[in-house]
Structure formats: structure tokens, C-alpha cells
Amino acid sequence: MSNRVVSLLVPVISIILGLLVGAIVMLFSGYDPVNGYIALWNGIFGDSYAIGETIRQISPYILAGLAVAFAFRTGLFNIGVEGQLMVGWFAAVYVGAAFELPMIIHLPITLLAAALAGAIWGLVPGILKATLRVHEVIVTIMMNYVALHVVNALIKTVSGGSYKTEKIQPTASLRSDFLSNLTDYSTLHYGIFVALAMVIVMWFILEKTKTGFELKSVGFNENASQYAGMNVKKNIVLSMVISGAFAGLAGAMEGLGTFGSMTSQGGFTGIGFDGIAVALLGANTPLGVIFGASLFGSLKYGANNMPNAANIPLEIVSIVVALIIFFVASGYIIRVGLQRLNKKKEAK
Amino acid sequence: MSKRKYGLALSLVLAAGTLLGACGTDKDKKDSTSSKGGNESDFSVAMVTDVGGVDDKSFNQSAWEGIQKFGKDNGLAEGDGYAYLQSKGEADYTTNLNALVRRDFNLVFGVGFMMEDAIGTIASQQTDKQFAIIDGVVDEPNVASILFKEQEGAFLAGVAAALMTKSDKIGFVGGVDIPVINRFEAGFVEGVAAVNPKIKVDVKYTGAFDKAELGKAEAARMYSSGVDIIFHAAGGTGNGVFSEAKERKQADKNANVWVIGVDSDQYDEGQVGDVNVTLTSMLKRVDVAVQDISALAKDGKFPGGETKVYGLHDDGIALADSRGAIPEDVLKKIDEYAKKIADGEIVVSESLK
Numbered sequence: 035m036s037n038r039v040v041s042l043l044v045p046v047i048s049i050i051l052g053l054l055v056g057a058i059v060m061l062f063s064g065y066d067p068v069n070g071y072i073a074l075w076n077g078i079f080g081d082s083y084a085i086g087e088t089i090r091q092i093s094p095y096i097l098a099g100l101a102v103a104f105a106f107r108t109g110l111f112n113i114g115v116e117g118q119l120m121v122g123w124f125a126a127v128y129v130g131a132a133f134e135l136p137m138i139i140h141l142p143i144t145l146l147a148a149a150l151a152g153a154i155w156g157l158v159p160g161i162l163k164a165t166l167r168v169h170e171v172i173v174t175i176m177m178n179y180v181a182l183h184v185v186n187a188l189i190k191t192v193s194g195g196s197y198k199t200e201k202i203q204p205t206a207s208l209r210s211d212f213l214s215n216l217t218d219y220s221t222l223h224y225g226i227f228v229a230l231a232m233v234i235v236m237w238f239i240l241e242k243t244k245t246g247f248e249l250k251s252v253g254f255n256e257n258a259s260q261y262a263g264m265n266v267k268k269n270i271v272l273s274m275v276i277s278g279a280f281a282g283l284a285g286a287m288e289g290l291g292t293f294g295s296m297t298s299q300g301g302f303t304g305i306g307f308d309g310i311a312v313a314l315l316g317a318n319t320p321l322g323v324i325f326g327a328s329l330f331g332s333l334k335y336g337a338n339n340m341p342n343a344a345n346i347p348l349e350i351v352s353i354v355v356a357l358i359i360f361f362v363a364s365g366y367i368i369r370v371g372l373q374r375l376n377k378k379k380e381a382k
Numbered sequence: 383m384s385k386r387k388y389g390l391a392l393s394l395v396l397a398a399g400t401l402l403g404a405c406g407t408d409k410d411k412k413d414s415t416s417s418k419g420g421n422e423s424d425f426s427v428a429m430v431t432d433v434g435g436v437d438d439k440s441f442n443q444s445a446w447e448g449i450q451k452f453g454k455d456n457g458l459a460e461g462d463g464y465a466y467l468q469s470k471g472e473a474d475y476t477t478n479l480n481a482l483v484r485r486d487f488n489l490v491f492g493v494g495f496m497m498e499d500a501i502g503t504i505a506s507q508q509t510d511k512q513f514a515i516i517d518g519v520v521d522e523p524n525v526a527s528i529l530f531k532e533q534e535g536a537f538l539a540g541v542a543a544a545l546m547t548k549s550d551k552i553g554f555v556g557g558v559d560i561p562v563i564n565r566f567e568a569g570f571v572e573g574v575a576a577v578n579p580k581i582k583v584d585v586k587y588t589g590a591f592d593k594a595e596l597g598k599a600e601a602a603r604m605y606s607s608g609v610d611i612i613f614h615a616a617g618g619t620g621n622g623v624f625s626e627a628k629e630r631k632q633a634d635k636n637a638n639v640w641v642i643g644v645d646s647d648q649y650d651e652g653q654v655g656d657v658n659v660t661l662t663s664m665l666k667r668v669d670v671a672v673q674d675i676s677a678l679a680k681d682g683k684f685p686g687g688e689t690k691v692y693g694l695h696d697d698g699i700a701l702a703d704s705r706g707a708i709p710e711d712v713l714k715k716i717d718e719y720a721k722k723i724a725d726g727e728i729v730v731s732e733s734l735k
Contacts, residue, residue: 083480083484087477091473186589197558197559197560219480219504219507219508220480221476288473292473293472293473293499295499297472297496298558298589300433300558300589300590300591300592300593301590301593303471304471335477338467338474338477338478338481339481341467341468342467342478342481342482342485345461348435348468348470
């Protein structure tokens with residue numbers, strides 16, 4: 035088996051293992067796993083509405099995954115995607131509601147605002163890491179809490195004491211009647227195209243530009259990069275900024291597409307944290323992130339149909355989904371297993 | 383090889399899907415014929431919970447009990463005749479509402495003001511379906527809006543607390559700082575002041591309805607500062623208030639700690655050994671309202687586009703049986719206030735001045 039085959043095989047085997055163990059859990063708690071998985075399947079691909087909603091759910095996951103993956107390529111672990119996403123969401127909704135502009139200017143500006151807000155949120159840990167060597171994991175985690183409470187306070191201020199912001203102007207909305215009608219009133223919006231465009235952007239930066247080469251080089255070995263004459267500090271900051279911008283855009287998906295406003299958040303959305311798994315699942319490559327995000331988005335959305343169609347309680351569903359993800363994330367074990375198998379074969 | 387296995391697995395799933403799908407329809411048919419044997423069963427009703435979940439011992443649970451009762455009274459089968467879906471977060475509202483609409487329920491309840499937007503959007507798309515929202519107002523011809531005069535019940539809770547407190551310090555733990563919960567706060571504070579304006583009410587919002595740990599921390603702070611009665615209006619967060627009170631009661635049987643429950647009778651929540659920390663509960667009879675609206679809709683008198691407000695006067699609001707925690711003479715005083723409010727003699731304000 036070549037490496038390529040192994041890389042393809044690992045996620046497939048992990049998903050099947052996850053499904054199997056999930057089935058055992060359902061069986062033991064007295065629910066029919068076959069019905070459950072059929073409900074899951076229908077929840078994802080059942081009809082045009084389900085497909086639309088699934089794609090809608092995938093868009094922010096792609097961007098969150100890109101954000102984590104991008105930082106990771108420079109050797110940085112950006113746990114702050116969640117916070118960057120929230121500030122991006124708020125920035126998008128604020129700019130989307132506060133200004134009245136023609137769509138061709140308004141929509142790009144709102145997206146830009148979201149990316150910028152996320153970038154600023156990524157800039158802080160980037161600078162701290164580059165200049166003072168403060169570990170980015172700690173700073174980004176803390177920045178998540180700062181984001182959560184700052185955004186909640188801002189929502190309250192901007193809306194004059196209410197718990198949610200005003201609806202965005204239609205000129206800033208990613209929603210489309212066309213897509214909505216196509217998918218039987220789902221909330222599918224144009225965000226998926228933004229997300230896919232960003233996949234190409236990330237690929238382009240990493241593979242086709244000098245900056246991308248430097249970023250990756252820093253990720254492989256800081257000292258060697260320094261010795262080769264690269265500005266390591268600059269690259270660390272730049273990586274966090276771009277990563278934050280992706281995360282901010284993920285927030286824009288929620289703000290401009292799915293919700294059209296932002297309500298005061300009781301806790302984290304979870305998309306940013308799931309983004310870590312999405313990125314790892316996709317081996318931190320742009321294309322891989324699309325697959326990772328598709329899996330996450332589908333499971334997340336499709337799982338909603340399990341209580342609906344198969345009467346399985348939400349708690350059990352959460353366990354099943356977590357198990358699938360767990361097995362996918364522990365793909366390393368399977369990879370090692372496969373390699374051993376391979377070696378044995380070669381020895382023969 | 384591996385691809386073939388995967389393909390096999392996929393085709394197995396598909397095959398199983400077709401087979402079991404067939405079973406499903408069979409069962410459905412049986413269900414509908416058997417229920418037709420009882421009362422008329424072509425009416426169906428469902429609800430979507432807020433993030434607290436259907437077992438929040440409070441608001442959502444009360445709504446679900448109402449639907450269950452309506453379902454049983456009318457011989458409906460759970461699943462086809464009445465059902466619920468639980469929301470984990472804001473993103474689930476639209477999804478869940480749409481899922482129920484797609485299952486062709488005649489009437490779909492959205493429990494909680496947070497669902498206003500989602501119901502508004504879906505109601506304007508699915509104009510031939512009926513919706514109802516609890517605690518919110520949606521201005522669509524096919525949506526009935528249900529509100530409660532929480533302030534009236536909270537006023538009575540305040541009166542009870544003020545008459546029962548020994549330390550003259552009373553606490554209020556709220557969920558999210560929103561108009562509905564503000565009504566609880568306003569009524570409670572006013573009720574306390576009506577009895578004894580000198581009593582200090584410690585008001586705190588936790589910012590969440592589903593975080594018991596926050597409620598517990600807040601309750602710990604309040605009890606430690608000398609507060610002896612806490613009224614919570616915080617859904618699942620309030621369960622933390624109960625656990626804190628129970629821990630204190632368990633550590634010291636003579637500890638004077640009480641909780642006033644909310645929405646449904648939370649007596650069972652307060653049971654610790656053979657004592658109970660629940661003073662009383664302010665009942666918000668979501669179940670009454672849900673049954674009321676369902677019955678109207680069933681008879682073809684669905685109050686679409688209207689806002690119905692339930693209060694003390696129409697039994698939408700009440701205090702629960704205190705089971706001896708409140709002495710007779712205090713209960714009498716509370717009843718006097720209740721009568722005055724129901725008759726309109728006292729008008730409780732909806733928000734703090």
C-alpha cells in the first residue's frame with residue numbers, strides 16, 4: 035500500500051469504526067441503530083431541503099477548518115478560532131445593519147469587516163508569540179472568553195439594551211431566494227461559495243507564493259528558517275492574522291447567511307473548536323479541510339434528524355456523533371496499524 | 383479491496399434502508415387505524431424546545447406536559463399525534479421547526495422568545511400551517527402569540543418570601559437579562575416591597591438558561607452573604623440554585639435556606655432526605671396555555687395573529703402548594719394579595735422603574 039492509499043483508507047476505516055461503536059451504544063440504550071443511521075442519512079441527503087441545510091452547515095466549518103489549518107502549517111496552534119469567529123460574526127452583522135449601501139459594495143465590505151475583526155483577534159496572540167514567546171494556545175484560549183463577553187456587551191450596547199442586534203440590510207445578506215427555493219425553503223446561502231473561494235485562496239498562498247513558502251518553512255523548522263534569512267517573527271504574526279481572517283469569515287457565514295443577526299451568546303458556538311478537528315481530519319490541507327468540514331457539517335446537521343425520525347434522544351445522538359468524530363480523530367492508531375500490516379507484507 | 387468493502391457497507395445501508403422503510407410505513411398505518419378507534423385523531427400538535435431541553439424541570443417541561451395531556455385526552459399517539467424536538471442551540475430552531483412542519487403537524491409550538499425570528503420566517507413561508515409562540519410575539523396571521531403576566535406570580539412569590547424571611551435578605555437569580563425575566567424580577571421586587579420595603583433583594587442575572595453551575599455559584603454567594611430565600615427564574619440554571627440549597631441543608635439540618643421554584647412545581651427538586659428546601663413555586667401554567675390553544679385550534683378556532691395573555695385571573699399563573707413550608711396565616715395573606723391582583727385592584731408593573 036502506498037502512502038496515498040493509507041491516507042485515503044484511514045478516514046474511511048475510522049468512520050466505519052465510529053459508526054459501529056455508535057451502533058453498539060444505540061443498541062445498548064435500547065434504540066434501533068439501523069433506524070438511527072437511516073435517519074442520519076436522510077437528515078443529510080434525504081431531500082433537497084436536507085441537502086441545502088447540510089451545505090449551509092458545512093460553510094462555516096470549512097472556514098473554521100481553514101483557519102486552524104493555516105496557522106498549523108506555520109507551526110501555530112490556533113485554539114482561538116471560536117473567539118475570532120464571534121468577533122467576525124458581530125462585525126459582519128454590525129456593518130451589515132448600520133450602513134446603507136448598494137449590494138455590490140455593501141456585501142464585500144461586510145465580509146471584509148468580518149475578516150478584519152477576526153484578523154485583529156488573531157493579531158494579538160500572534161504579536162505576543164512573536165515578540166514575547168507567549169504560547170499562542172494559552173493566549174488564544176483566553177481571547178475566546180474575551181471575545182464572548184466583549185461581543186455580548188457590544189450586542190447590548192449596539193441594540194440599546196436588547197439581547198440581539200438588528201437584522202442586517204438585505205444588501206449585506208448572503209441569503210438568496212434562488213438557493214432557498216431550489217432547496218425547498220432551506221437557509222442555504224451563498225456563503226458556501228465564499229468558503230470554497232477561501233479554500234482556493236489558502237491553497238494559492240501556501241503553494242504559489244513566496245510568503246506561503248516562508249510560512250510553511252517556519253512551520254517545519256523555525257531555526258532553519260531564521261538561518262536561511264527569513265523573518266520568523268513576521269511570519270508568525272502574518273500566519274495568525276490570516277488564520278484569524280478565515281475565522282472571522284466563518285462568523286460572517288452565521289451572521290450574513292444563517293441568522294442575519296446576532297443574539298447574545300450564552301456560551302461558545304462550538305464551530306471554532308470543531309474547526310480544530312476539521313483541520314486535523316483534513317491533514318491541514320485546503321482540500322482536506324473541505325472533506326473534514328463536509329463530514330462535520332453533515333453529522334452535525336443530519337444528527338438533528340435522529341430524534342425527529344428515529345425517536346432517539348438527543349443525548350444518545352450526541353454520544354454517537356462524538357464517537358464517530360473520536361474515531362476519526364484517532365486515525366493515527368489506524369494509520370500505525372495499517373503501516374504495521376504493510377511492513378509485514380513487505381517482509382514476506 | 384477496501385473500496386469494495388466500503389461500497390458493500392454503503393449498499394448494505396441502502397438495502398436496509400429500503401427494507402426498514404417499508405416496515406415503518408406498515409407500523410404507521412397500524413397506528414393510525416388503531417387511534418381512529420378512539421376519539422377523532424386527525425389533529426396533531428408538536429413543539430420545539432428552547433435550549434433548556436424537555437426535562438428542564440421548568441418551562442419546556444411544562445409545555446411538554448401540556449402537550450402530552452392534550453394528546454392523551456384526545457387519544458393521539460405519541461410520535462404521529464404529538465411530539466417534541468429539542469434544540470441544542472439557536473441554529474436548531476429553524477431546523478427543528480421545519481422538521482415538524484414537514485411531518486405535517488397541524489399546530490407547532492415554539493417554546494421561548496428566542497424562537498420569534500425562526501417562527502416568523504417559517505410562518506411566512508408555510509402560510510397554510512399553524513404556529514404558536516410562547517413568551518414571544520410574532521406578527522403573522524398564522525401565528526398565535528402567548529404571553530404570561532409573570533409579574534403577578536412573581537409578586538406573590540415576593541410576598542411569600544418577604545413574610546417568611548428571617549434575615550431580611552432575599553435573592554433573585556435570573557437567566558438571561560430579557561423582558562420576560564425582567565417581568566419576574568419586577569414583580570418579585572414589588573411583592574417584597576409591598577410587605578416590607580426595607581428588605582434588600584439581591585438581584586443577579588447569570589446570562590444563561592442552561593448552566594446549572596452558574597446558578598449554583600450565584601446561590602452559594604447569596605446564601606453566604608446571609609440571604610435565606612432565593613427565587614430563581616433561570617430554567618435549567620436554576621437547578622444549580624436547588625443543588626446549592628440542598629447541599630447546605632444536608633450539611634446542616636437547621637440551615638435556613640429556601641428556594642422558590644419557577645414555571646412548574648419544583649417541589650421534587652428540593653427534596654433532600656426527609657426535608658425539602660422548596661418554599662413554593664411560581665407556576666407559569668404553560669401547560670394550561672398550550673392545551674388551551676391546542677383545543678382552540680382543534681375546533682377550528684385557532685387564534686392566529688392574536689396575542690393571548692394569561693395571568694392570575696385565568697389560572698395561567700399561580701403559586702404551587704407549599705406542602706406545609708408556609709404557615710396558614712401567611713398563606714391567607716398571600717391569598718388576599720392574589721385576590722386583589724386578580725380583581726385588578728393591584729396592578730403589578732412589568733419592569734422596574
